[in-house]
Amino acid sequence: MKPVPAQLSSASTLRRLTRLFWLGLIVWVALTFRQHGISNDEYVQHTYGQMLLDWYRSGFTDQDAFHYRNLYLYGGLFDIIAAALDPYIPIMIWDIRHLLSALFGLLGFYGVSRFAHLLGGQRLALLSMTMLLLTVSWSGTMFTHTKDVPFAACMLWALYATALVARDMENISGKTIVLLGFAVGGALGLRVGGAFAVIYLILLVVWRAWLDHIKNGYPVFSRLLRMVVVLLPAAVLAFVFMAICWPWSVIDVDNIFEAAASFSHFDFNMQTMVNGVIYNIGDVPRSYLFQYLAVKLPEAALLGLAAIPVVWLLCKHALKAADIETRIVLHTLLLGILFPLGFVLNDKPALYNGVRHFTFLLPLLAILAAWSVLSVWQALANSHLKARATFQALWAGVITGLMLVTLVDIIQLHPYEYVRLNRLAGDQKQAQFKWEEDYWSSALRAAADQLLNLKLPARPGPYWVGACVDTPQIEPYLDGRFSVTRRWEEADFYLSTTNMHCHEVMQGKVIINIQREGMSLAVVKDRRMLQGKDRLATPAKN
Numbered sequence: 001m002k003p004v005p006a007q008l009s010s011a012s013t014l015r016r017l018t019r020l021f022w023l024g025l026i027v028w029v030a031l032t033f034r035q036h037g038i039s040n041d042e043y044v045q046h047t048y049g050q051m052l053l054d055w056y057r058s059g060f061t062d063q064d065a066f067h068y069r070n071l072y073l074y075g076g077l078f079d080i081i082a083a084a085l086d087p088y089i090p091i092m093i094w095d096i097r098h099l100l101s102a103l104f105g106l107l108g109f110y111g112v113s114r115f116a117h118l119l120g121g122q123r124l125a126l127l128s129m130t131m132l133l134l135t136v137s138w139s140g141t142m143f144t145h146t147k148d149v150p151f152a153a154c155m156l157w158a159l160y161a162t163a164l165v166a167r168d169m170e171n172i173s174g175k176t177i178v179l180l181g182f183a184v185g186g187a188l189g190l191r192v193g194g195a196f197a198v199i200y201l202i203l204l205v206v207w208r209a210w211l212d213h214i215k216n217g218y219p220v221f222s223r224l225l226r227m228v229v230v231l232l233p234a235a236v237l238a239f240v241f242m243a244i245c246w247p248w249s250v251i252d253v254d255n256i257f258e259a260a261a262s263f264s265h266f267d268f269n270m271q272t273m274v275n276g277v278i279y280n281i282g283d284v285p286r287s288y289l290f291q292y293l294a295v296k297l298p299e300a301a302l303l304g305l306a307a308i309p310v311v312w313l314l315c316k317h318a319l320k321a322a323d324i325e326t327r328i329v330l331h332t333l334l335l336g337i338l339f340p341l342g343f344v345l346n347d348k349p350a351l352y353n354g355v356r357h358f359t360f361l362l363p364l365l366a367i368l369a370a371w372s373v374l375s376v377w378q379a380l381a382n383s384h385l386k387a388r389a390t391f392q393a394l395w396a397g398v399i400t401g402l403m404l405v406t407l408v409d410i411i412q413l414h415p416y417e418y419v420r421l422n423r424l425a426g427d428q429k430q431a432q433f434k435w436e437e438d439y440w441s442s443a444l445r446a447a448a449d450q451l452l453n454l455k456l457p458a459r460p461g462p463y464w465v466g467a468c469v470d471t472p473q474i475e476p477y478l479d480g481r482f483s484v485t486r487r488w489e490e491a492d493f494y495l496s497t498t499n500m501h502c503h504e505v506m507q508g509k510v511i512i513n514i515q516r517e518g519m520s521l522a523v524v525k526d527r528r529m530l531q532g533k534d535r536l537a538t539p540a541k542n
């Protein structure tokens with residue numbers, strides 16, 4: 001029997017590991033999508049989706065969706081799908097939404113796989129997906145961030161399609177055109193921030209045309225004019241898909257510009273926290289997003305990103321010698337990361353909930369971190385160091401060890417993985433009150449379940465429950481013995497997240513405490529014995 005070549009054996013192993021990875025992801029989603037609480041925005045978002053369906057069903061006469069709060073400033077791609085599925089799936093609508101959001105999260109994993117494979121092959125694809133899994137601001141939020149994760153998935157696929165367009169230029173396939181149109185239209189059909197995808201496309205096409213002009217003398221203007229013609233079907237498809245998902249954007253010529261202006265300086269009376277300091281969301285420092293990325297990204301990814309200058313020093317000749325197609329894909333990845341970060345530094349938009357509004361950066365950062373890790377490994381393999389094998393083993397050991405640390409934390413925090421802070425934040429228990437943690441109050445679902453299991457004496461009326469969340473977030477999990485009240489001083493029980501010290505607003509005996517890794521995430525307080533001033537609210541620390 002002939003021996004199997006090492007390269008073929010390695011490729012076969014990578015394929016098996018990738019299949020195992022996907023099997024684990026799918027099983028994880030199927031088993032856990034019903035463990036997550038309702039987020040702050042979900043009730044109004046689902047109502048908006050129902051209103052958009054009503055607009056279509058009424059023959060475009062019911063325009064309530066275009067006057068509902070400020071939701072008309074958003075596209076309704078996700079919410080329309082969820083509202084349309086609701087009558088046909090026999091589970092609670094909130095679980096339907098969480099499963100649908102998780103499917104978009106899986107679409108993001110697949111996008112990372114394809115983009116990374118385009119840049120560096122199957123090994124990079126598998127490591128990039130692993131980095132994304134360890135990024136709790138993706139894997140821990142993909143069930144409940146029903147606007148941010150779908151938007152991020154669409155932006156990722158739009159950038160992947162852009163990389164294909166800029167790479168191939170003279171030979172763009174029809175599949176790429178269709179993918180680009182749907183991805184850009186889907187991103188715009190969720191948020192006006194999808195316009196970033198259009199900017200990326202323009203800049204990358206111009207950049208490729210300029211590089212070809214410098215190297216081969218190809219004319220720039222005529223090539224760009226040809227690209228306008230080639231990409232016109234994608235533009236039409238994107239516009240139509242956006243219009244279907246976000247009809248308000250096209251019923252008046254100025255609407256999309258109004259949305260863009262609104263979100264450029266979107267602000268309201270709300271506070272956020274960064275490293276223990278409280279800010280109004282419109283007054284956050286320019287470093288806000290960068291500080292949250294520093295404490296939310298997994299340690300292995302941070303080390304990979306920190307190693308990029310080393311990669312440049314060790315591999316600059318190889319990078320310069322790489323073919324134009326590979327360099328264009330890398331340039332596309334870097335533009336997708338650096339442009340939004342530059343926008344934050346320059347425009348200083350209102351920010352809150354940590355990295356939530358820039359979730360679309362996380363898949364790209366996972367790819368870049370994985371690329372850097374593998375580049376260091378390859379540079380060591382190609383070096384003339386006598387102990388290069390030792391250095392390779394040391395590098396692999398450090399990265400693997402950091403990844404295992406993150407994985408253990410994720411398992412222990414489940415299903416509240418997204419509250420994890422990395423070791424740069426210090427002790428998790430102490431750091432939880434310095435950063436926004438369970439800002440969606442997901443742990444209140446478990447707290448409500450435990451409240452239902454308490455043996456309480458029967459009474460003529462319901463037990464009144466005060467909750468430090470919007471009423472629709474907790475009502476679906478309570479039975480007829482309980483009724484939610486906004487007059488907290490009258491509440492028999494008080495349910496609260498510990499995020500931003502909200503649990504300190506009302507007094508009572510803590511009878512339920514949802515904890516992970518020593519952190520208290522949500523509490524239920526029994527207030528039935530309190531009298532007089534003890535029943536009144538007191539300001540939280542912030």
